[in-house]
Amino acid sequence: MKYRRIILIAFIVLVGASIIYALMDKRTVTTSSEKAYQAYLQGDDLANRFYQQEALHEFERAAKIDPSFAMAFARMAWLYKTFDRQKEYLEAKNRTLSLIDRVTDKEKLIINVGFARADDRSADLERYSKELMDKYPDSVEAHEILSETYLIQRNYDKVIEENLVILKKKPNYAQSYNLLGYAYFYKGEYEKALEYIDKYSSMAPDQANPHDSHGEMLLNMGRYDEALVQFRTADSIKSGLYFVVAHLGDTYCAKGMYRDAIGAYLKARDLGPNEKYKVTMDGNIAMCYMENKQFEKAASVLQEAISKVPDDLRCNGLLGGADVEQGKMDDALVQLGIVKGIAARLKMPQDTSDKNLAQMMGAEHYLVAKIAMSRGEYATAVTNFENLYEHSMVPERVFYAAFLGDALVKAGLVDSAIAIMTGALKDNPNSNFCLRALADAYGKAGRRDAQKETLARYLEVMKDADDGNPFIEQASTQLEQLTRSNS
Numbered sequence: 453m454k455y456r457r458i459i460l461i462a463f464i465v466l467v468g469a470s471i472i473y474a475l476m477d478k479r480t481v482t483t484s485s486e487k488a489y490q491a492y493l494q495g496d497d498l499a500n501r502f503y504q505q506e507a508l509h510e511f512e513r514a515a516k517i518d519p520s521f522a523m524a525f526a527r528m529a530w531l532y533k534t535f536d537r538q539k540e541y542l543e544a545k546n547r548t549l550s551l552i553d554r555v556t557d558k559e560k561l562i563i564n565v566g567f568a569r570a571d572d573r574s575a576d577l578e579r580y581s582k583e584l585m586d587k588y589p590d591s592v593e594a595h596e597i598l599s600e601t602y603l604i605q606r607n608y609d610k611v612i613e614e615n616l617v618i619l620k621k622k623p624n625y626a627q628s629y630n631l632l633g634y635a636y637f638y639k640g641e642y643e644k645a646l647e648y649i650d651k652y653s654s655m656a657p658d659q660a661n662p663h664d665s666h667g668e669m670l671l672n673m674g675r676y677d678e679a680l681v682q683f684r685t686a687d688s689i690k691s692g693l694y695f696v697v698a699h700l701g702d703t704y705c706a707k708g709m710y711r712d713a714i715g716a717y718l719k720a721r722d723l724g725p726n727e728k729y730k731v732t733m734d735g736n737i738a739m740c741y742m743e744n745k746q747f748e749k750a751a752s753v754l755q756e757a758i759s760k761v762p763d764d765l766r767c768n769g770l771l772g773g774a775d776v777e778q779g780k781m782d783d784a785l786v787q788l789g790i791v792k793g794i795a796a797r798l799k800m801p802q803d804t805s806d807k808n809l810a811q812m813m814g815a816e817h818y819l820v821a822k823i824a825m826s827r828g829e830y831a832t833a834v835t836n837f838e839n840l841y842e843h844s845m846v847p848e849r850v851f852y853a854a855f856l857g858d859a860l861v862k863a864g865l866v867d868s869a870i871a872i873m874t875g876a877l878k879d880n881p882n883s884n885f886c887l888r889a890l891a892d893a894y895g896k897a898g899r900r901d902a903q904k905e906t907l908a909r910y911l912e913v914m915k916d917a918d919d920g921n922p923f924i925e926q927a928s929t930q931l932e933q934l935t936r937s938n939s
Contacts, residue, residue, distance in 0.1 A: 536726035674882030708917025769815030
C-alpha cells in the first residue's frame with residue numbers, strides 16, 4: 453500500500469461510520485435536507501469503494517443542495533487535497549470552517565482532525581485526536597482516527613488493536629477487515645493477512661478495491677499470475693482506477709514484461725489524481741528502461757518528470773543512478789548535491805521516527821551507494837545500501853536486499869550476501885532482482901548446484917518476459933554452461 457493511498461484511506465475512514473449509522477436511522481452529520489443527506493451517503497459509499505471522482509461529485513451535490521452542510525464541504529475539501537486542487541481545497545476548507553459552529557461537538561472535532569491531517573499540522577492532529585478520544589471513548593470515529601494515525605506511523609500492532617475494537621462495535625465494517633489485512637501483511641503474517649482480505653472481499657463482492665488489495669498482497673508475495681487475475685477482476689468491475697492499473701504495471705515489471713509495464717504505468721499516469729503521482733509513474737517507467745539497460749531513455753523520462761516536480765527525491769536519485777550507469781560521474785555528483793539539498797529543505801515533523809527519517813533520506817543513500825560502487829568503494833556502498841534495507845518494508849525491502857547483496861559480494865562478504873538475500877526471498881521467493889543477484893553470489897562462493905538452481909528459478913519467473921532482455925540472456929548462457937560442465 454503506497455503512502456499516498458494510505459493517506460487516502462485515512463480520509464475515507466475518518467467519517468466512514470456514517471453509512472453504518474445511516475442504516476440504523478441515526479444521522480452523524482448535520483444537515484437540514486434529507487436530499488442533501490442522501491447525496492452525502494452516496495458520496496460516502498463511493499469513497500469507501502475508492503471511486504474518488506464520483507464521490508467528490510456527490511459531496512459537491514450535497515453541498516449545493518444544502519449550502520450550510522459543513523461535513524459535505526469538508527469531504528469535498530479533503531478530496532480536492534488528494535487531487536492537488538489547492539484553490540478549491542482552500543475555498544471548501546474556508547467554507548467548512550465558517551459553518552463549524554453549526555455542527556455537533558463530535559463533528560467539529562472530526563473536521564478539525566481532518567484539516568490538521570490535510571495541512572500536516574502534527575501537534576494539532578494529536579491534540580484534536582486526544583480530545584475526541586477523551587470525550588467520546590466509545591465512538592467508532594475515535595478508534596478510526598487512532599487507527600489512521602498508527603497506520604501512517606507504521607505502528608501495525610496498534611492498527612490491529614484499534615480495528616479489532618471497531619469490529620467488536622461494528623462487526624460488518626468492511627474497511628476494518630481491509631486495514632487488518634494490510635497490518636498483518638506488513639508484520640509478515642501473510643496467511644492471516646489473506647484471511648482478513650478474503651473476509652473483506654466476501655463483504656463487498658461487487659467492489660474493485662477488495663480484489664486490488666488481494667492482488668497487491670499476492671504480488672508482494674511473488675504470486676504474480678494469481679495477482680494478475682485479481683487486478684484484472686478489479687479492472688473489470690471498475691475500469692480506470694489508477695492504482696489498479698499501476699498494480700498491473702508492477703506485476704508486469706516483476707515478470708520482466710517491461711513493455712506491458714510501461715504501457716500500464718503510462719495509463720495510470722494519465723488517470724492519476726495529481727502531478728506528484730504522475731511523476732511517481734514516470735519513475736517507474738524509468739526503472740523499466742534501466743532494467744533493459746536503456747539508460748538514456750530512462751534519463752530522458754526522469755528529466756521530464758523533474759521539470760514538472762523539481763523536488764521529487766526519488767526521480768532525482770534515479771537520474772543520478774542513470775548517470776552512473778552511463779559513466780557520467782560529474783553529472784551524478786551534481787545530482788547527489790541536488791538530492792542532498794532537497795532532503796535538507798524538507799521540514800520533518802518533530803515526532804517523525806528515526807525509521808521514517810531514514811526512509812525520507814533513501815534517495816541520498818541510494819545515490820551515494822551507486823557512486824561508491826562505480827568507484828570500487830564497496831564498504832561505503834554496503835553502509836548505504838544497508839541503511840536502505842534496514843529501514844524499508846516489503847516489497848522495497850526485497851529489492852534493496854539485491855542491491856545490498858551485490859555490494860557485499862564485491863566487498864568480499866559473500867556469505868553475508870547470501871544470508872541477506874535468502875532471508876529476503878522468504879518474503880517474496882520470486883523476486884527476479886534478488887534471484888539474479890543471489891545466483892551471482894552462489895557463483896562467487898563456488899556453490900555451483902545452488903547457482904544452477906537459482907538461475908533456473910529466475911528464468912522460470914521471467915518466462916513471459918520481453919525478448920532481448922540482457923539479464924535473461926546472460927542467465928540463460930550461465931545456466932547452459934553450468935549444465936554442460938556437470939554433464
